[in-house]
Amino acid sequence: MARSTALVWFRRDLRLHDNTALRAACEADAVLPVYCFDPRTYGHRPFGGPDSFEFLKTGPHRTQFRLESVADLRSSLRDRGSDLVVREGRPESTLPAIAAAVDADFVTMHTWPTAEETQVESAVGRALDDVGVESRRFWGHTLTHPDDLPMAIDEVPDTYTTFRKAVESESSVRDPSPTPEIPSLPSETPEANDFPTVSDLDPTLSSPARDGRGVLSFVGGETAALARVESYIWEGDNLRAYKQTRNGMLGPDYSSKFSPWLNEGCLSPRYVQAEVERYEDRRVENESTYWLTFELRWRDFFQFQFAKHGTKFFQRGGIRARDDIDWRTDEEQFERWVDGRTGIPFVDANVRELNATGYMSNRGRQNVASFFANNLRLDWRRGAASFETQLVDYDPASNYGNWAYIAGVGNDSRDRSFDILGQARTYDSDASYVTHWLPELAALPPEYAHEPWKMTAAEQAEYGVELGVDYPEPMIDLEASSQRRG
Incomplete structure (x- = not known):
């Protein structure tokens, strides 16, 4: 034969x-x-x-x-x-x-x-x-296989909560399959070839330096992915308190940070779920262990949303076909945002982290996207495309789905704008994150590190931070831009 x-x-x-x-x-x-x-x-x-x-x-x-x-x-x-x-x-x-x-x-x-x-x-x-x-x-690439959904793809609910409850109650997650025995190569195997370099793939780029300020050194590959699962879940025992820590902004273990490996396919979500269940069996089952599964289902939700709605997600009006928002184009404002020079420290710190490392916390992504789409009212797709460029954990469905969500043209048409200063005070109360990425503001007390424009000229001289010289003046009035949205 x-x-x-x-x-x-x-x-x-x-x-x-x-x-x-x-x-x-x-x-x-x-x-x-x-x-x-x-x-x-x-x-x-x-x-x-x-x-x-x-x-x-x-x-x-x-x-x-x-x-x-x-x-x-x-x-x-x-x-x-x-x-x-x-x-x-x-x-x-x-x-x-x-x-x-x-x-x-x-x-x-x-x-x-x-x-x-x-x-x-x-x-x-x-x-x-x-x-x-x-x-x-x-x-x-999803936790739940499409064949196991309790509805057809074109009937997938457009709200996450409805989707999640249906999937949780009416479907199951398949066991991950083991690594197979791999047969021999064909007798006439072509030359394997050397790998290209970053500059071979794009002459305008070079290999990025590892920035020691980053939350984690993201090394690609299945080996590193499995090591990260072992380190985060088992060695660090971090899953136990995941729900309480997941909105952190500094350090390697406030969240799982599995996303780069999940999105490049180095890590299977079903493998992660199996490890969660093993942890629940051997150590503890609590709200935090459930919450990691909850987040994996969010990832699934956007995959099935794109399977349902297709290219509508990439249109300016999104899946809602909204034409009531006056999306703007302003190259100067866009460049200031993309460089982390908006004059709003909580926004700038997050953008500079992204540019330096390819990563940004979930809390940061929501605030940076909200500032772009809801305060500046710039075409949200340009912001999403900028994330596509920079993110080490980019996935098209998750990225554009979340941006559309924040912009009010996706899976929730309600006002999704964030109170950026309120968020900064809540999640970076001592300004340790802002000053980590904006060292020029390190001498300021937390209230001024988040709102340096409130300093008087005398205070600027006292702290050695002159607005417009050491750090930009704010490009907009946050409160006024919030009031005129629409």
């Missing part, structure tokens, strides 16, 4: 554990793992539509994290007698050529709900059809 050969196309599923596409490929007699660096994912690209703008698709932090993740995957495969063929090029051109070269019978891949990803996999499927190779698609 002729030996069967499969390709497994790795995408944002850079792991061996709980990988359905890999397990399906391993049913063949020979398996060739492949990864493609798609040039459309790098460099400056247009954000389409009638109000198009250009933005940097993938910044240095996520590019570096991805390179590390792919390298770790290759190392793990080689440890198991396999390998990873790496190519730079469009997958719909690259994969059929490799499949033909090894006489593959089928190609397995995971699927995602957003337009860019589905368009690429559809193009790959058509190209494989043209050379007589079957393509097999699998869903494997």
